[in-house]
Amino acid sequence: MTEPNRQYSILLADDHQLVIDGIKSMLVNESKYAVTAEANNGQQALDIITAAPEKYDVVLTDVNMAPLTGIELCRKVKELYPDIKVLIVSMYNSMAVVKEAMQAEADGYMVKNSGKQDFLQALHRITDGGTYYSQDIIPIIYSQYQKEKQQDEELSHLTLREREILSLIVKELTSEEIGERLFISKKTVDNHRKNMLEKCNCKSTIGLVKYAIRNGVRG
């Protein structure tokens, strides 16, 4: 797959000339990569690419630009020229941006304060047809799962039977159907519902379902 002596042409898009210059100087001794174009916003970058799409292998773009953000640029490029690789570089590390980058089908995401080694690794990987996502996003994903964990513990306020019934409620069974399934009276199911509503401070089953989903009850 890999072409050993091929040089990859890079378009840099960032509204700070300092950043563009920094990345250029970082790559100046790397014969494998050549910065062949620059843009100060997404629209400018898109215009450059549209003029001669075959000339660019990689678009290295900042997130925050106007007009046309890095994410929007990525979406456009991937739609019009799927072969061009896009590496999104962000100043900050936010889950929302990572998600957007992934949904825009970016080939990579990294934070600006990454070292030269990380930069080169990212370029190697994506020109090789792979993806590169900065390790810095891990703590964010991590913290999301920590949240989930805490919420799991909240679920333990409910008894086993209540959790069993809750999961059937989420499966859209009525009290009667749940009773049949568990060989108990509909009335008993209704009692459990009422107790759960109280315990979870919910106005109706809808709140209960939200609570269940928040706490990872499979529906």
Added chain:
Amino acid sequence: MTEPNRQYSILLADDHQLVIDGIKSMLVNESKYAVTAEANNGQQALDIITAAPEKYDVVLTDVNMAPLTGIELCRKVKELYPDIKVLIVSMYNSMAVVKEAMQAEADGYMVKNSGKQDFLQALHRITDGGTYYSQDIIPIIYSQYQKEKQQDEELSHLTLREREILSLIVKELTSEEIGERLFISKKTVDNHRKNMLEKCNCKSTIGLVKYAIRNGVRG
């Protein structure tokens, strides 16, 4: 923070001797790391650590072992000896396992077919107090967000008014309350409910709420 010439002591836990031998031979020329103990399951590993916890810096463990899986081992180690680093190594790449590893507070996660460079990078990072998560998990996270994206588009099957009403349903308002809020009849709200039930193929409001949450309607 980093101690330049320090040697780190590693405990290997895997129920396949082949894997243990493989990792050992991989590290044999790395003076920075020394495999000083081996275990064939989590319980055995935990016993070894408990006997002399100060002797081990890193636990490198497989996921699938019995008794005591790698995840459970990690949980225990982190609870009893938080200073010991845990790197979880898995044969397969599953989101569920990654999540569990994160929730067990593992310092790193990587797939078994990683190269020596990745292995060393992982060890460097975690002995340095950081975390290392294999790039291979990115496509999985990615695919999850792709799902979300598709579902976002699904929401557009609903009209604006329907989405407005759906979001109020998720907020646990009754048809009557929604009607008051939007200055329309309760009957109209009921019609919208019915249409949405049909459009979304739901048996009851509960299904509608699940649909809404899946599609990111804020409740």
Added chain:
DNA sequence: TATTATGTAGGTATAAATACCTATTTTTAA
């Protein structure tokens, strides 16, 4: 041993949702 939590179940009522209808106005698109 007495108390509390859990799971069970019945009665009676009301409130809310759902299933059918029909029908008018407005907006959108063909």
Added chain:
DNA sequence: TTAAAAATAGGTATTTATACCTACATAATA
């Protein structure tokens, strides 16, 4: 401009959920 989709609203009936009540058996616990 004509047809289709969306938003509106009413009638009637049934089903489901919720709000109160009481009551009893069991298991865990103080």
